[in-house]
Amino acid sequence: MKIIPEMLRGGSALAEDYIQGTGRASDLYEYDILHADAYAQRAKWLDKTEHLRLNRKDVVACLRIYNEQHNSHEAVRTSLDRLESPDALVVVGGQQSGLFTGPMLVIYKAATIIKAAREAEERLGRPVIPVFWIAGEDHDWDEVNHTYVMAQDRQAVKIKLNKQPERRSSVSAIKVDTAEWKQAMADIEQNLPDSEHKTDIMRMIEHGLTDSYGLSDSFARLMGRLFGTYGLVLMDSADPSLRKLETSIFRQLVQHNDELETTYQTTAARIMDYGYHLQADVHEGGANLFYIYEEERLLLFKKAGLFTDRRGLVAFTADELLEEIDRHPERFSNNVLTRPLMQDSLFPVLASVLGLGEIAYWAITRDAFGVLGMQMPILLPRMSFTLMEPGVEKHMLKYELTFAQVRDGLVERKKQWIATQDQLGMQDQFSTAKDAFVRMYKPLIQQAGMIEKGLLQLGETNCEKILGQIAYLEAKVQEALLRQNGTALRHWDYIEWSLFPFGQPQERAYTVYHFLNRYGLDLMDMIMDVPLDLSGTHRVIYV
Structure with missing residues (x-):
C-alpha cells in the first residue's frame, strides 16, 4: 500500500497553527498536542475530577442499552466493561448521522478515534475507550439526507431521501417511512456498478435501513457493522435515556448562562484580535441551548429577563426553565458551544477528535470549560x-497530471x-486567417466610406458577419477535435470526478459504500492499517 502526503486547499488558519504549534493559537487551547507529556497531564487532571462528571456506571448502563440495539458486538461489550473501570479514559469524536453514513470523512474520523485510543492506551498503560458521538440532536436535515456515489458513466450521482419534515426537528426525531x-x-x-461485492454490500445496507426509525438509527447500525469489531462504542446525543442523565448538566448551563455567554463573547473577540476568523456564531444574548416545542427545535435567547426564541413561541424565567429541565430533560439539547461541555460532563475525555473547522470553533469554548470547573x-x-x-x-500518469494540478x-x-x-495547427491557421482578412479588408471599408458615408457602416457589418462565419467553422473544427479525443476527455473527467467531485475533496462527497462495492470489506482493514498521523497532513492512499 502506497501512501503519499499531499496538500489540500483551504482549512482553518487557527486550526493549522494549533496543530503546528505556531502563531498565537497556543493561548486559545488548554493542551499542546506536540508536548510529550500532554496525555499524562490530561489523565492526571481527569483522575482528580471524577466528581465533576455524571456517574460512570449510569452512563455505561445507558450506552449498553443503545449499543445492544444498534451495535451489538462482543468487542463493544468489552469496551463498555472496560469503560466502567475507574481508571478508564475516553477518546471521542462525532458527526451528524448522514444517509449511508454520509461522506468518507465520517469513516476517517471513526478510524482516527479508534487508532488514537489504542495509541493513548499504549502510552498511558491504562484503558482508553473509543467513543463515537452521533449528533442526532442536530436539525439540519438538508445536510444529512443525501450522499453521492460514482455511477457507471463515471459521474457523481446524488442519492437523497425525498422526505421533507414539516418542522425543524432533531434528525433523530424524524421518521423515515x-x-x-x-x-x-x-x-x-441502481447506481452502484456491478461488482463481485455488490450483493454483500447491498445486504449490509438493507440490514442498516430496514426497520430503522430514522437516519440516526440507520447510521448507527451501519457504523456498527463497519466498526463494531474494533470496539467502537456508539451514542446518540438525542437518546432520551441519556437526556435524563444530563438533567443536572443542563441545570448548570442555565444557572451559569450569563457567565458562559460572557466567556464566549470575550474569547471570540480575542480570537479575532489575534487575526483569526470565527468558525461559529456567538450571538449577543444567546443561551446556546435549544428547546423542543411541538417537535420543533428552537434556539433560546435571553431577552428582558426571559429565555425565549426568536419568534416568541416560548418564554421562561430562569426558575421556570430549571423546572422544565427537571420535568422534561428530553426537550433540551445543546448547540455547538455547549456540546463540548456536555461531552466532558458525560465522559472522562482524554482527547476529542475533530475536523479543522471544529478545532477552530472549539477555541471559543476554552474559558467556558472553566466556568463549570472543567478543562x-x-x-x-x-x-x-x-x-x-x-x-x-x-x-494521471498517461496525461502527466499531478494531484496538485487536479486539486x-x-x-x-x-x-x-x-x-x-x-x-x-488549425487553431493557429484560423487565427492567422482572421488577422489576414481584417488586415486586408479594413482598408477597403475605409475607402468605401470615403465614396459614400453609408458604405462604412455596411462594410463594418459585413466584416463582422464574415468573421462570424470563420468563427463558426473554427468552432465546428474544435467540436470535431473533441469528438476525435472523446475517450481521452472522458479519462480527464474520470480523474476529476474521482478525486475532486464538484471541486471539493473526495472525502467530502462519496459514501464509503461506493468504495466498498469495488474493493469489498477488506478496504476497511486497509484503512485501519494506515499508520496514525495527527499532524493534520492529507494523505493519498493508492488502493
Whole structure:
C-alpha cells in the first residue's frame, strides 16, 4: 500500500497553527498536542475530577442499552466493561448521522478515534475507550439526507431521501417511512456498478435501513457493522435515556448562562484580535441551548429577563426553565458551544477528535470549560485521505497530471492538452486567417466610406458577419477535435470526478459504500492499517 502526503486547499488558519504549534493559537487551547507529556497531564487532571462528571456506571448502563440495539458486538461489550473501570479514559469524536453514513470523512474520523485510543492506551498503560458521538440532536436535515456515489458513466450521482419534515426537528426525531428506505436502497443499487461485492454490500445496507426509525438509527447500525469489531462504542446525543442523565448538566448551563455567554463573547473577540476568523456564531444574548416545542427545535435567547426564541413561541424565567429541565430533560439539547461541555460532563475525555473547522470553533469554548470547573481536553485532528484507484492513477500518469494540478482544477490544463492534439495547427491557421482578412479588408471599408458615408457602416457589418462565419467553422473544427479525443476527455473527467467531485475533496462527497462495492470489506482493514498521523497532513492512499 502506497501512501503519499499531499496538500489540500483551504482549512482553518487557527486550526493549522494549533496543530503546528505556531502563531498565537497556543493561548486559545488548554493542551499542546506536540508536548510529550500532554496525555499524562490530561489523565492526571481527569483522575482528580471524577466528581465533576455524571456517574460512570449510569452512563455505561445507558450506552449498553443503545449499543445492544444498534451495535451489538462482543468487542463493544468489552469496551463498555472496560469503560466502567475507574481508571478508564475516553477518546471521542462525532458527526451528524448522514444517509449511508454520509461522506468518507465520517469513516476517517471513526478510524482516527479508534487508532488514537489504542495509541493513548499504549502510552498511558491504562484503558482508553473509543467513543463515537452521533449528533442526532442536530436539525439540519438538508445536510444529512443525501450522499453521492460514482455511477457507471463515471459521474457523481446524488442519492437523497425525498422526505421533507414539516418542522425543524432533531434528525433523530424524524421518521423515515419504509417506502423511502426502499427507494433509497433501490437508488443506490441502481447506481452502484456491478461488482463481485455488490450483493454483500447491498445486504449490509438493507440490514442498516430496514426497520430503522430514522437516519440516526440507520447510521448507527451501519457504523456498527463497519466498526463494531474494533470496539467502537456508539451514542446518540438525542437518546432520551441519556437526556435524563444530563438533567443536572443542563441545570448548570442555565444557572451559569450569563457567565458562559460572557466567556464566549470575550474569547471570540480575542480570537479575532489575534487575526483569526470565527468558525461559529456567538450571538449577543444567546443561551446556546435549544428547546423542543411541538417537535420543533428552537434556539433560546435571553431577552428582558426571559429565555425565549426568536419568534416568541416560548418564554421562561430562569426558575421556570430549571423546572422544565427537571420535568422534561428530553426537550433540551445543546448547540455547538455547549456540546463540548456536555461531552466532558458525560465522559472522562482524554482527547476529542475533530475536523479543522471544529478545532477552530472549539477555541471559543476554552474559558467556558472553566466556568463549570472543567478543562478543555486535548484536541486531535482527524485523519484526512483521498483514495487513488488504479484506473485513475493510470490516466494521471498517461496525461502527466499531478494531484496538485487536479486539486487546482483542470479546465485550463484540459484546453492546453486539446490544443496539443491539433496536429494540423488549425487553431493557429484560423487565427492567422482572421488577422489576414481584417488586415486586408479594413482598408477597403475605409475607402468605401470615403465614396459614400453609408458604405462604412455596411462594410463594418459585413466584416463582422464574415468573421462570424470563420468563427463558426473554427468552432465546428474544435467540436470535431473533441469528438476525435472523446475517450481521452472522458479519462480527464474520470480523474476529476474521482478525486475532486464538484471541486471539493473526495472525502467530502462519496459514501464509503461506493468504495466498498469495488474493493469489498477488506478496504476497511486497509484503512485501519494506515499508520496514525495527527499532524493534520492529507494523505493519498493508492488502493
